Every structure is written in C-alpha cells, then in structure tokens.
Amino acid sequence: MFEVAIEALATIFQPGVLVYLISGIFIGLLVGILPGLGGVVGMSILLPFIYGMEPTAAMGLLIGMTAVTSSSDTFPSVLLGVPGSSSAQATVLDGYPMSQQGRAGEALGAAFVSSLIGGLFGAGIMFAGIFIARPLVLAFGSPHLFMLTLLGLSLVALLAKGAMRLGLFSGALGLLLGAVGGAPTTPVYRFSFDQMYLFDGIPLAILAIGLFAIPELVDLIREKRSVSSESMPRGGLLTGAKASIRNIPLVMRSAGIGSFVGIIPGLGGALGQWLAYGITANTSKDKKSYGKGNVRGVIAPESATNASEGGALIPTLMFGIPGSGTMAVMLGGLVLIGIQPGPSMATTNLSLTVSVVWMLVLANVVACSVLLLLARQVSKIAMVPAQIFAPFLLVILVVASYQSTRHWGDILALVILGALGWLMKRGGIPRPPLLIGFVLSVPAERYLWTSIERFGYSWIFDPYVIVIGFLTLLLVYVGLRTQGVADVGNLRENVKKVQS
Amino acid sequence: MKSDQNEKTSKKNNSTSLETPNIPRLILLAFGSFLFVYAFIESQEFSGTAGHFPTWVSLIGIILALSVVIPEVARGCKWLRKTKIRTPKKIEMIQSARYYATPWLWLTGFLIMIWGLGVMPASGLFVAAFLWFEARIRSLFWIIFSSVVTMSLLYYFGELMNMEWPNSLL
Numbered sequence: 001m002f003e004v005a006i007e008a009l010a011t012i013f014q015p016g017v018l019v020y021l022i023s024g025i026f027i028g029l030l031v032g033i034l035p036g037l038g039g040v041v042g043m044s045i046l047l048p049f050i051y052g053m054e055p056t057a058a059m060g061l062l063i064g065m066t067a068v069t070s071s072s073d074t075f076p077s078v079l080l081g082v083p084g085s086s087s088a089q090a091t092v093l094d095g096y097p098m099s100q101q102g103r104a105g106e107a108l109g110a111a112f113v114s115s116l117i118g119g120l121f122g123a124g125i126m127f128a129g130i131f132i133a134r135p136l137v138l139a140f141g142s143p144h145l146f147m148l149t150l151l152g153l154s155l156v157a158l159l160a161k162g163a164m165r166l167g168l169f170s171g172a173l174g175l176l177l178g179a180v181g182g183a184p185t186t187p188v189y190r191f192s193f194d195q196m197y198l199f200d201g202i203p204l205a206i207l208a209i210g211l212f213a214i215p216e217l218v219d220l221i222r223e224k225r226s227v228s229s230e231s232m233p234r235g236g237l238l239t240g241a242k243a244s245i246r247n248i249p250l251v252m253r254s255a256g257i258g259s260f261v262g263i264i265p266g267l268g269g270a271l272g273q274w275l276a277y278g279i280t281a282n283t284s285k286d287k288k289s290y291g292k293g294n295v296r297g298v299i300a301p302e303s304a305t306n307a308s309e310g311g312a313l314i315p316t317l318m319f320g321i322p323g324s325g326t327m328a329v330m331l332g333g334l335v336l337i338g339i340q341p342g343p344s345m346a347t348t349n350l351s352l353t354v355s356v357v358w359m360l361v362l363a364n365v366v367a368c369s370v371l372l373l374l375a376r377q378v379s380k381i382a383m384v385p386a387q388i389f390a391p392f393l394l395v396i397l398v399v400a401s402y403q404s405t406r407h408w409g410d411i412l413a414l415v416i417l418g419a420l421g422w423l424m425k426r427g428g429i430p431r432p433p434l435l436i437g438f439v440l441s442v443p444a445e446r447y448l449w450t451s452i453e454r455f456g457y458s459w460i461f462d463p464y465v466i467v468i469g470f471l472t473l474l475l476v477y478v479g480l481r482t483q484g485v486a487d488v489g490n491l492r493e494n495v496k497k498v499q500s
Numbered sequence: 501m502k503s504d505q506n507e508k509t510s511k512k513n514n515s516t517s518l519e520t521p522n523i524p525r526l527i528l529l530a531f532g533s534f535l536f537v538y539a540f541i542e543s544q545e546f547s548g549t550a551g552h553f554p555t556w557v558s559l560i561g562i563i564l565a566l567s568v569v570i571p572e573v574a575r576g577c578k579w580l581r582k583t584k585i586r587t588p589k590k591i592e593m594i595q596s597a598r599y600y601a602t603p604w605l606w607l608t609g610f611l612i613m614i615w616g617l618g619v620m621p622a623s624g625l626f627v628a629a630f631l632w633f634e635a636r637i638r639s640l641f642w643i644i645f646s647s648v649v650t651m652s653l654l655y656y657f658g659e660l661m662n663m664e665w666p667n668s669l670l
Contacts, residue, residue, distance in 0.1 A: 049661060165568045172561040173532055176539055179554045188550035191542060214607075221603040221634065388637075391630035394610060395623045395650060399663070402619075406664045411611060418607070420528075427525030445553040 001131055008354035011056055012362065020057040024064025025363050029370065031065070032072030033381045034389060039069040039326040041216060044208035045396060047329060048403035051336050056355060058337045062330055063356055067363035070305045071115040071371060075379055078107045078298075088305070090277040094290060094297030101293050105375070109240025110295050111302040112371045114251050117244065118303030119364030121255035122262065122310025127357045129263070129314040134346040137318050143459035145320065145342060146447035147468040149440045152265045152321030153433065154472045164476075170424070171433035177202055178441020185449045197409030202417075204332035205404045207438055210417025212325060213397050215425040218418070220386040220393075237375055243295045250280060250296060251303045258304030262311025265321050276304035310360055317345045317353055320443060325432040328439045342443075521576035529569045536561035606630065618668035624651045 011017060024046075031042035042065050050058040073088040078095035091111060098107040140148070153171045180191045181201030192198035244251060254276035261272035280300040281290040290297045315321045320341040322328035334341055345353045371378060401414045424431050451459045459465060540558035543551040609629075613622035624647040631637045631646060657663065 165564060169529070169532060169561070169564045169568055172557060172564055173535070175557045176535065176554065176561060179539075179557065183546070183550035183553075186548040186550045188546050188548065190546060190550060190554060191539065218603040218607075221606065222599065385635070387635035388631070390634075391627045392646075392650060394607065395627065395654070398610065398614070399619065399623075399654065399665075402666055403663055408666055411614075411666065415607065415611065419604075423524040423528045427522050427528050429525060429528060441553075441557075448553065449549060 004350055004354050005127070005357075008351050009358050011351065011355045012060065012358045014056075016054060017056050017060045020053075021060035021064040021359055021362060022366065024061040025068050025366050025370075027061075028065035028068035028363075029072040029367060029378070030381065032069040033075050033378060034384070037213075037216060037393075038073065039066050040208065040324075040329055041213040042066075042069060043326055043329040043333070044205060044213050045400045047205035047208060047333050047336065048203075048400050050333055053337060055337045055339055056352060058333065059352065059356060060359055062333050063359040064363045066326060066330065067119060067306075067309055067360050068367035070309065071112060071119070071302075071364070071367045072378070074108060074111040074115070074302065075381075078104055078111065079379060079383075088273075088301075090273040090301035091298055093277065094292070094294050097291070097293035098295070098298070103236055103293065105236025106240040106243065106295060107236075107298050108375055108379075109237035109372065110243045110298050111240070112237075112368050112375075113241040113244035114254075114299040114303040115306040116364050116368035117248075117251045118255040118258060118306035119309065120361060121252065121303070122259050122307035123357045123360040123364070124310070125259040125263075125307070126310035126313055126360065127354070129311070130318065130346070130350075130353055130357075133314060133318045137343050137346045140319075140343065140464070142447040142450040143455065143462055144464050144468065146444060146451055147465050147472070148319050148321055149444040149447065151468050151472045151475070152315070152319075153437055153440060154475050155265045166429050167433045168476075170430050171437040174434035174437020174439075175441045175444070177207070177434070178438040179445070184442055184446045195409070197405070197407050197413075200405070201442075202413060202438075203404040203410065204329070204336070204439065206401055206410055206413045207417055208325075208329045208332070208435060209397055209401055210414050211421035211424070211431050211435055213393075214414065214418030215422040217390060217393055217397065218422050219425075221390050237372055240295065240298075241372070244299055247296060247299050250299055254280065254300040254303040255307035258307035259311040261304070262308030263314050265315050265324075272304040272308040273301035276300040306364065310357075313356060313360075317341050317356065320440075322436050322439060325435050328432065328435045331439050521572070521579050526572055526576060529565060529572060533562065533565040533569055536565055606634070614666055614668060616669050618670055619665040620651050620654055621670075622668075623654055624648070 012021065027046065028039075028042060031037050031039070031045075043062065046061060046065060050061060053061075070088065073083070074091055074095065076082045077088040077091040078099050081092055081096035081099075083089040083092055095107045095111065098104065153175075154168075178201070180198055182189055182199060189199055257276045257279065258272040261275060277297060277300050280296055281287060284290065284294075284296065286294070312324060312327050316327040316331055317334075318341070320331065322331045331341055339345075339349060339352070398411060398414070401410050404410050421431060423429075424434070536558045539554055540562060543554040543558060545551070546554070606626075610622065610626045613626055616622070617625070627650045628643050628647045631643050637643060658665070
C-alpha cells in the first residue's frame with residue numbers, strides 16, 4: 001500500500017507531469033474565478049487537447065483543474081454575491097454579508113484554508129477508499145458492472161433537481177446519443193445517416209461543451225450582468241485563516257459530510273455544502289447570526305465542497321460511475337487517453353489511481369498558497385464584466401471544439417448541441433444525466449453483451465446482480481413517489497434573498 | 501371546515517392551471533419523443549446484436565417521454581383555455597424572442613466569419629465587433645489591442661500545440 005503511494009508520488013514529480021498539473025491548477029483557478037463557469041466547462045475545454053497525451057500528464061491536467069475550481073469560485077460568491085458555480089452557492093449566504101461589512105478578506109482567508117483542509121481530507125478518504133473498494137471491484141464481473149451503470153444512472157436521475165422523470169428522460173436521451181456510430185459488438189453503423197463524421201459517434205468534448213459551456217456563455221451575453229467595481233479591501237486574510245484553524249472540528253466534520261456525499265453518485269459537492277451549512281447553522285447556539293456574516297457559515301460549505309472531489313473520484317475511477325457532469329467528462333477523458341475506469345484501476349493502473357490522490361494534495365496546496373498570496377490581484381479578475389470576457393470565451397470554445405476531430409462537423413454539432421443544452425437549461429431538464437448516460441452508453445452495452453455471451457441469461461440470478469437491481473428499482477420507485485429531491489430546507493431561496 | 505378545505509383545493513388547482521407552460525421544455529420533450537420513436541423504428545433494421553441496446557433504450561425513452569409529455573401538454577392546454585392572450589403579451593413575446601436570439605446571432609455571425617475569412621481574421625474581427633457593439637467599449641486602443649492579442653495567442657498556441665483550423669473560402 002505504502003510502496004504504491006511512494007511510487008505514485010515519484011510519478012507526479014516528473015517534469016512532464018508537474019508542468020501539466022500546474023497548468024491545470026492555473027486554468028482551474030481562472031475558470032473558477034469567472035462567474036458562471038465551473039469545473040465541467042473547464043474540463044470540456046481541456047478535453048480536445050488531451051488526446052494522445054501521456055496518461056499521467058493528462059490526468060495531472062484534468063485533476064489539477066478540477067481540484068481547484070471549487071476553491072477559486074469563492075471570489076464571485078464573496079465579492080459579488082454571485083455563486084462562481086453550483087458548488088459555491090452556500091458560501092454566498094455568509095460570505096457576501098461579510099464582504100458588505102468590509103470583512104471580505106476574512107471570508108476569503110477562511111474559505112481558502114478550509115478548502116485546503118477539506119481537499120486534503122478528501123484526498124485521504126480517496127486513498128483509503130481505493131484500498132477498501134479494491135477487493136469489491138476485483139470481485140465484480142461484467143454483469144455487476146452493467147447493473148452498477150444502471151444504478152449510477154438512476155441515482156443521478158433521482159437526485160436531479162426537479163422531477164425524476166425528467167432526469168430519467170435526460171439519461172435515456174444520453175444513452176441513445178451514445179449509441180450513435182459504430183456498434184461495439186458488431187460492425188454496424190447506427191444512426192449515422194451515412195455521414196462519415198458520425199461513424200465514430202458524437203465526440204464527448206463537443207457534447208460537453210455544447211451542453212454546459214454554450215448555454216452558460218449564451219446567458220452571460222444575454223444577462224449583461226452588472227458587476228461591482230469595488231475590488232477586495234486589504235487585510236483580513238490571516239484573520240480568516242486563523243478562524244479556520246480555530247474551528248478545526250467544524251472543518252473536519254464538514255469535510256466528512258462532503259466526502260461521504262461525494263462518494264454517492266448524483267449527490268456531489270452542491271448537496272454536500274448545503275448539508276454541511278444546514279447542520280452547522282442548525283446545531284449552533286447563535287443560529288440567528290447565520291446569513292448575516294458568520295465566518296462558520298463560510299468554513300462549513302467550503303470544506304465540504306472541496307472534500308467531495310476526493311470522494312467523487314472513488315466511484316468514477318474504481319467503478320466507472322461518474323457522479324456528476326464534471327466526473328462524466330473526466331471519465332470520457334480517461335477513455336480518450338486509453339484508460340478504462342473500473343477493475344483495471346485497482347490492478348494494472350493502481351499506481352496511476354494513487355497518483356491522483358497526490359495530485360489532489362498538491363493541487364490544493366498550490367491553489368491555497370496562490371490564492372492567499374495573490375488574493376487581491378486575483379480578485380480583480382472576478383470584477384471583469386461578462387460582456388468583456390464572453391467573446392474571448394466563445395473563440396476558445398469554437399477553436400477547442402474543432403480540435404476534437406478537426407472536421408467542420410464539430411462546429412455544426414457544437415451549435416446543435418449548444419441549442420439542445422440551452423433549451424434543456426431553459427426548460428429545467430437536468431443536463432448531467434444526459435452527459436452521464438452518454439458516457440455510460442458504450443460500456444453499458446459492452447458489459448451487457450459480454451454478460452449475455454459468457455453467461456446467457458443466468459447472470460440475472462446472481463445474488464449481487466439481484467441486490468443491485470433491487471436497489472435500483474427501489475430508488476426509481478422512491479424517486480417517482482417523491483418526484484425528486486426537494487431543495488435542502490429553503491436555503492437556496494436564501495441565496496436569492498441575499499443577492500437581492 | 502370542509503368548505504374551507506374545498507376553497508383551498510380550488511385555489512391551489514387554479515394557481516397550478518394558470519402556471520405558464522414551459523415552452524423550451526415542451527419543444528424538447530416533443531423533439532425527444534420523436535427521436536425515441538425514430539430510433540426504435542430504425543433499430544429494427546440493424547443486423548445482429550447491434551439493434552438490441554438502442555431498441556431497449558428507445559423503448560424506455562418512449563415510455564418516459566410519454567409520462568412527461570402528456571401532463572405537460574395537458575397543463576399547456578389548460579393554460580390556453582383559461583388565459584386570453586392579449587396583444588401586448590404578443591409584443592412582449594416578440595421582444596423576448598429578440599432578447600433570447602441576440603447571443604445566437606453573435607455565435608452564427610462568428611461561424612459565418614470563420615467560414616468566409618478563416619479562424620484567425622474572424623476571431624480578431626469578432627472580438628472587436630463584440631466589444632464595440634455589445635460591451636459598448638469606446639476605446640479604439642483597447643479594441644485593437646484585444647483583437648491583436650486574441651490573434652497572437654491563437655497563432656502561438658496553434659503552433660505550440662499543433663492545432664488545425666477549419667477550411668475557409670479565403
């Protein structure tokens with residue numbers, strides 16, 4: 001166990017890997033700071049460029065970006081009262097009032113240090129999770145992995161904000177779009193309309209950019225968001241950092257909640273932060289001070305969000321079940337660089353899996369140091385109005401999309417999928433299940449085919465298959481009965497109140 | 501007591517029925533339903549095992565689509581029956597369509613420019629035009645500077661990462 005850890009540590013300090021990891025960290029910091037963008041947008045932009053890269057270097061780029069987005073998206077939450085991404089919503093509740101009281105530095109200092117500790121905690125959970133899940137992963141065959149893909153998809157649909165039926169509809173659409181192109185079992189081209197561009201299927205990067213980045217960009221242009229011209233006041237960072245250290249039991253408890261929530265597909269950092277915030281506010285003696293600038297209201301969600309990244313990587317890497325849109329893009333990225341998530345991550349690629357833990361550690365340490373040292377300078381980026389950076393972002397998105405297959409079809413597909421993503425956003429149809437369905441489509445079909453080829457239909461009576469199947473049906477039943485998960489308390493409404 | 505409850509129920513029903521239908525959702529659900537039906541029919545033509553997976557997925561998709569489309573359409577019909585669309589509402593709708601179309605027009609314009617001029621000049625021109633018309637920046641220096649920086653960065657990263665650009669008319 002420790003030999004693998006040391007071997008993995010040596011891997012990430014190779015110059016080729018370290019450069020990409022650091023690049024990923026800086027891209028992640030930038031993506032997080034710009035309001036409205038998030039990990040999934042950043043990941044989608046990077047995806048076309050990682051094709052053909054050395055696996056560890058490509059992982060460094062992707063992990064570096066993912067790990068720090070949730071640290072840097074605190075800037076818009078605290079300074080502007082606008083969540084940088086969905087994983088920074090709860091921070092607005094107390095972060096923004098602190099900023100209005102002239103304590104922005106304190107809020108940011110507390111957020112960065114709690115993010116760091118949360119991130120390290122998440123990395124520790126991931127390290128332990130790899131070795132705990134290893135025997136289970138190795139015991140699983142194709143029938144179990146097929147059932148797990150169904151379970152993962154049901155979970156994501158169940159936990160989609162809004163009605164579960166819409167989530168399932170979205171997931172089914174993703175599975176269908178994933179079936180476009182050559183069939184994995186026989187030499188047949190499906191739904192390709194005799195277009196050579198579609199013979200290899202729809203490129204994942206185009207789908208991810210279209211579904212997530214284009215709708216955000218369109219809304220950025222449309223909303224003409226007014227941005228405060230005041231930058232961050234001097235001082236207070238150290239006070240905030242000390243507050244995090246003083247509240248270490250709270251940081252650890254919130255990080256624990258975040259990690260646990262992150263492991264369960266579909267829950268993700270967004271719910272983890274709300275749970276951590278809700279528990280902290282409700283168990284506190286001075287409940288009334290929350291929402292009015294209590295530093296503990298910043299510490300709890302920030303540590304939970306960053307810790308959830310480590311947790312979310314366990315099902316993604318070990319079982320091939322992405323729990324969120326970001327993880328789905330990462331899963332697709334792994335396939336692009338020739339790594340098949342699942343049992344191989346616990347055997348032949350174990351060193352690579354463990355190296356991800358070190359990447360998380362390093363990314364969090366670097367991000368926290370950079371943010372603490374350059375907070376005032378970095379905060380100015382958050383003040384850039386959306387109208388200014390939108391044209392540059394559009395150029396990047398179009399150029400990045402074209403690198404997928406270097407065909408005009410990439411650009412046409414980008415527009416069509418962008419319109420689809422935008423309509424989904426406007427129509428309140430959850431987008432992550434579509435992306436996850438798309439990513440899981442080919443493995444699900446392959447696992448199903450392998451199971452039938454090897455075991456006929458007898459695999460259906462395997463005890464593990466029955467248990468997972470029962471769990472899936474139970475979740476779907478519960479989801480349909482409750483029509484999706486209600487927002488945690490009415491905390492999301494509170495964000496709107498704070499913003500207004 | 502019972503009449504109070506009835507009143508509450510009727511108020512609740514009225515508020516639900518008067519809720520404006522979500523047009524993008526309806527469009528998408530209709531499109532999705534069509535897609536699933538088409539995929540189901542097409543899947544029957546695939547030879548061997550290639551048709552099994554899409555057949556099942558499209559069948560499940562059709563059931564799910566129907567379970568969502570029917571209540572949505574019923575809600576929309578109820579809304580149409582109970583709401584008289586006033587002329588100002590139509591004007592509002594046109595204004596709203598223009599408001600939503602603007603970003604898409606910028607995107608389409610940029611793609612047409614790429615097709616006509618190539619990525620590099622199109623990007624420079626697009627950034628300049630956007631900053632002038634949309635962001636209302638009136639400093640020529642900053643506009644020219646932004647365009648030149650965009651083109652230079654594209655060139656630099658294109659060379660560094662061996663990127664390719666789409667073919668254009670020029």
